[in-house]
Amino acid sequence: xxxxxPEELKKTLLxxxxxxxxxxxxxxxxxxxxxxxxxxxxVEHGDxxxxxxxxxxxxxxxxxxxxxxxxxxxxxxxxxxxxxIAKAQKMIVFGREKQNDEEALKLAMVDPGDxxxxxxxxxxxxxxxxxxxxxxxxxxxxxxVYKKSIAVDFAKIIEQNVAKSKxxxxxxxxxxxxxxxNILNTIIEYAIAQRASDIHLERxxxxxxxxxxxxxxxxxxxNLSPAIHPALVARxxxxxxxxIDEHRIPQDGRFRYESEHHSTAIRVSIIPAFYGxxxxxxxxxxxxxxxxxxxxxxxxxxxxxxxxxIERPHGMILSTGxxxxxxxxxxxxxxxxxNKPEVNISTIEDPIEYDIKRIxxxxxxxxxxxxxxDGLRSLLRQDPDILMVGEIRDKETAEMAIHAALTGHLLLSxxxxxxxxxxxxxxxxxxxxxFLLASTxxxxxxxxxxxxxxxxxVTSVQLSPKDSDNLKKxxxxxxxxxxxxxxxxxIYKGKGCQECAGTGFRGRIGIFEVLSNSTAIQNxxxxxxxxxxxxxxxLKEGMRTMLxxxxxxxxxxxxxxxxxxxxxxx
Numbered sequence: 001x002x003x004x005x006p007e008e009l010k011k012t013l014l015x016x017x018x019x020x021x022x023x024x025x026x027x028x029x030x031x032x033x034x035x036x037x038x039x040x041x042x043v044e045h046g047d048x049x050x051x052x053x054x055x056x057x058x059x060x061x062x063x064x065x066x067x068x069x070x071x072x073x074x075x076x077x078x079x080x081x082x083x084x085i086a087k088a089q090k091m092i093v094f095g096r097e098k099q100n101d102e103e104a105l106k107l108a109m110v111d112p113g114d115x116x117x118x119x120x121x122x123x124x125x126x127x128x129x130x131x132x133x134x135x136x137x138x139x140x141x142x143x144x145v146y147k148k149s150i151a152v153d154f155a156k157i158i159e160q161n162v163a164k165s166k167x168x169x170x171x172x173x174x175x176x177x178x179x180x181x182n183i184l185n186t187i188i189e190y191a192i193a194q195r196a197s198d199i200h201l202e203r204x205x206x207x208x209x210x211x212x213x214x215x216x217x218x219x220x221x222x223n224l225s226p227a228i229h230p231a232l233v234a235r236x237x238x239x240x241x242x243x244i245d246e247h248r249i250p251q252d253g254r255f256r257y258e259s260e261h262h263s264t265a266i267r268v269s270i271i272p273a274f275y276g277x278x279x280x281x282x283x284x285x286x287x288x289x290x291x292x293x294x295x296x297x298x299x300x301x302x303x304x305x306x307x308x309x310i311e312r313p314h315g316m317i318l319s320t321g322x323x324x325x326x327x328x329x330x331x332x333x334x335x336x337x338x339n340k341p342e343v344n345i346s347t348i349e350d351p352i353e354y355d356i357k358r359i360x361x362x363x364x365x366x367x368x369x370x371x372x373x374d375g376l377r378s379l380l381r382q383d384p385d386i387l388m389v390g391e392i393r394d395k396e397t398a399e400m401a402i403h404a405a406l407t408g409h410l411l412l413s414x415x416x417x418x419x420x421x422x423x424x425x426x427x428x429x430x431x432x433x434x435f436l437l438a439s440t441x442x443x444x445x446x447x448x449x450x451x452x453x454x455x456x457x458v459t460s461v462q463l464s465p466k467d468s469d470n471l472k473k474x475x476x477x478x479x480x481x482x483x484x485x486x487x488x489x490x491i492y493k494g495k496g497c498q499e500c501a502g503t504g505f506r507g508r509i510g511i512f513e514v515l516s517n518s519t520a521i522q523n524x525x526x527x528x529x530x531x532x533x534x535x536x537x538x539l540k541e542g543m544r545t546m547l548x549x550x551x552x553x554x555x556x557x558x559x560x561x562x563x564x565x566x567x568x569x570x
Contacts, residue, residue: 002039003113004060009038013048016056023047033341044337046292046303050135058133061112068094068108068138069455072499073145080105080125083146089117092142097130104128110136137295144193154190155222158183162228172244175234183228184235188257188281190221192264195507197283201236203229203276214501215451215508216324226276233270233277240268248272252351262286267351284354290336296329297510297558299549301542305443305516310334313385315442316405318392320417325567326449326510327414328353331388334412335359338386346382348375349390364390372397380404389413395431402432405440419546420446420515421535424525438522444515448546448567450559451505457497458557460490492557509558511550511567515543 004012006028013019019042027041034041039057042048051067058065077093078086086092090110097104105127109117112131122129134142165179174180187210191199196212208224224232237244240253250271257264267282293303309317317334319327332354339345339358350364350372360382362375372389373396379387380400391414392398405411417423423444427437494504515521515538524534539545544552550564 002037002057002111003115004057006038008060012056012060013042016052018048018052018056030340044290044292046294046307049294050137054133054135058112061131061133063112063131063133066094066106066108066132066134068092068134068142071095071142072456073142075145077105078142078145080127081107081121082124083143085120085124086146087143089114089120090136090139091117091121092139092145093121093125094132094142099128099130102128104130106130106132108132108134108139108142110134110139144195154186157186158222158224161186162225165228165231171230171234172238174231175238175244177231180228180231180235183224184232188264188266188283189259191283192262192285194501199279199281199283201229201232201279201281203273203278205275208232215503215505216449217451219501229276233279236268236279236281237270240266242268242270247277254351265355267353286354290333291329293330293333293337296326296333297549297553298512298514299544299552301544302445302512302514305514306334306445309443309516310338310410312410312442314405314408314410314440316401316411316413316440317442318413318415318423318444320415320420320423320444320446321448322416322418324449325447326508327447328390330445330447330510331412331414332356335386335388338410343385344383345386345388346379346384347388347390348372348379349388373400376400376404380407380409384409386410387412391415392427392430398427398430398432402436402440406436417446419531419535420444420513420543421531421538423515424534425528425531428525428528434526434528438517438525441517441525443517445512446515446546447510447512448550449508450511450550450553450563450567451503452507452509452558453492453560454494454497454500454504454506456499456506457495457504458492459495460492460557462490491554491561493560505563509553511546511553511564513543513546513549516541 010024013024014021027038027045031038031041039053043050043053055065071094073092073094077095080093081091092108093105094108095106097106105125107121107129109131112133118129118131161179161182166174166177187199191212194212194214196214198213200211202209202211203226206226208226208229210221210224211218212221234244239255242251242253252269254265254267257266263286265284265286267284269280271278293306319330321327335345335356339356346360348362348364352361352363364370364372364375372393376389376397377400387404387409389397389401389411392401401411401413415423415426417426428434494500496502496504500506518541520537521534524537547568550568553559554561554564
């Protein structure tokens with residue numbers, strides 16, 4: 001909690017003009033009921049951005065605001081404060097400067113009013129401290145500098161433990177061998193440090209290859225001796241509570257990886273492959289707060305449409321896109337906004353991605369007959385206000401979802417379609433009645449994820465008229481009828497640096513199209529109009545396509561044209 005009283009915070013925020021009395025009162029009420037910080041609630045509701053809040057608090061505390069994302073922090077500077085203390089107190093040394101011929105440390109903090117933390121930093125380093133305020137998101141990213149040492153020592157640690165590990169004996173005992181434990185822990189720690197979303201362990205004829213998926217793309221990390229493969233797979237099975245002696249059928253499980261500084265939920269999938277079992281581990285970092293809709297990449301227009309839709313007491317909100325496009329993350333973000341003590345929220349998922357407090361989450365289990373439709377039917381007897389169905393796959397689930405939306409529930413779900421307009425014919429093809437869909441559908445959100453240009457090595461490129469013409473010709477195949485192609489005169493790219501492992505990209509952001517169910521679109525649904533007609537009407541009403549949204553993010557220097565074209569290719 002930041003060292004500022006609610007009264008002082010209210011006075012400061014109201015004076016800034018960013019927050020009014022009604023917004024503050026609502027945030028304060030929710031913060032008290034959920035034991036959270038008022039500032040966190042205001043940011044999560046989209047009332048104010050993290051940056052603006054930090055800048056306002058900087059004036060209050062009489063310190064400067066620092067954007068850590070634009071600063072390269074030296075590892076030797078950061079390590080002047082022990083990692084455990086830096087993470088617990090949410091602070092990091094990001095530089096030095098001379099003051100009256102005396103060296104001083106620049107210390108970024110979430111709470112510059114924490115006198116005890118400042119006093120510790122000064123006594124521990126023996127140097128003068130100059131406090132700055134930073135956003136919690138920037139600080140959490142900056143603290144990754146402590147993990148850089150593992151990148152340097154990764155291969156060495158793995159090599160040492162492989163040399164020590166046993167390859168003969170009972171597999172269950174080998175899996176409990178300390179070197180095998182160290183190998184798996186080191187791989188997981190390194191994956192977390194690299195911001196990987198998945199770890200792949202793949203057995204090849206002469207190797208065991210470890211690959212990470214970072215920002216949506218797989219990278220080869222290290223090749224290990226195939227002799228370690230059985231013990232390593234068995235170690236994963238033990239952690240995920242799976243059968244060690246079962247090698248013929250796929251197995252799924254999950255476990256939690258706890259270290260001194262972070263908690264990561266890991267979802268495990270193991271399949272029998274030709275040369276040996278393949279393991280994929282999905283890493284689900286449990287951060288202190290969810291991203292806001294704005295941080296996901298939604299434009300002000302789309303944000304407003306979503307806010308209106310989720311404030312309705314009933315109806316259906318759909319998120320569409322291929323696997324890995326961020327649909328579930330968007331729905332979780334919406335659920336987090338709606339998660340208040342006065343509502344009952346329940347979900348039926350396959351699998352459960354994140355554990356959210358005060359939300360009742362059910363895991364689909366076909367082995368015992370627990371399907372999406374059956375789970376939803378049971379949940380409707382539990383007096384829910386808001387429901388989330390992981391995916392609408394069949395007529396029975398679709399009909400149950402429509403029934404829930406008709407009978408006073410707000411229902412969220414996903415579909416696999418290429419764009420927002422195609423969700424409507426897809427539901428009609430499944431067997432949903434047009435008049436029911438027209439009256440229950442609130443909103444369709446279609447999305448993709450694009451890699452963000454690395455802030456550390458971003459550079460601008462001026463396009464010549466000839467380059468613009470060539471690019472426009474290339475893009476003809478990507479645009480649909482009714483979409484205007486606008487080529488920016490200046491684009492951006494990442495040169496490649498140590499921070500982004502030479503890729504020029506770091507992190508991802510969404511590109512979206514949001515279709516609101518207007519009266520005109522309801523009439524098109526009832527008449528079973530094709531997706532093209534629905535899309536044309538939505539464009540007339542101001543809908544921005546994913547392609548257009550992507551181009552705007554290109555112009556803003558967030559991503560590249562190649563990235564937008566890569567993910568929007570059908």
